Amino acid sequence: MAAEESTAARHMELIAAYFKLIDSHLSDLAAGRQTEMMELSDIAEELCISHKHLIAVVKQGTGNHPCHFYIQKILEKANSMMDETDIPAAEIARKLSYDPSNFSKFYKKYAGITPGQYRQRVSVVD
Incomplete structure (x- = not known):
């Protein structure tokens, strides 16, 4: 039982690290500190795990593929940039x-x- 709890805790750590990494990466892109969008395999490598393991852990822990969250984070970043800048x-x-x-x-x-x-919608609300 302790091994299962340890594995589950490690999986949650990996999922949290995945979200933190994509948030950081998108902020770096927006700020011009990076110029290339990371691929899922690059993210896995950065987390020191295999691409397949990243997919399995995120799917098991969240019910969704990592790409689902990456897409959502890209949209969130774009929306915040459209909301906060001209x-x-x-x-x-x-x-x-x-x-x-x-x-x-x-x-x-x-x-x-x-x-x-999106921008028109937001400007109508303001």
Whole structure:
């Protein structure tokens, strides 16, 4: 039983480290300290685990694939940048290492609206 508890605790530590790493990485991208979006395999390597192990641990602990959370964090970062700055959406896309038109498609696929529509929605609320 103690070994199972130890494994569960280690898995929770890895999940927390995963979230902390993607938050830090996205902040570094937004600030220009990094210029390339990390792949899931890069994140796993940074955490000193295999890509497959990262997927298994996150799926087991949360019920979702790590990419699900990475996408959500990218959208959150983009939204906060659109909320807190007047930087054009195309520049935000570049800061997050996306081609602006690809970012718009990515954003719309996962958020249901374009970055421009998000900005219009937010400015109407203000």
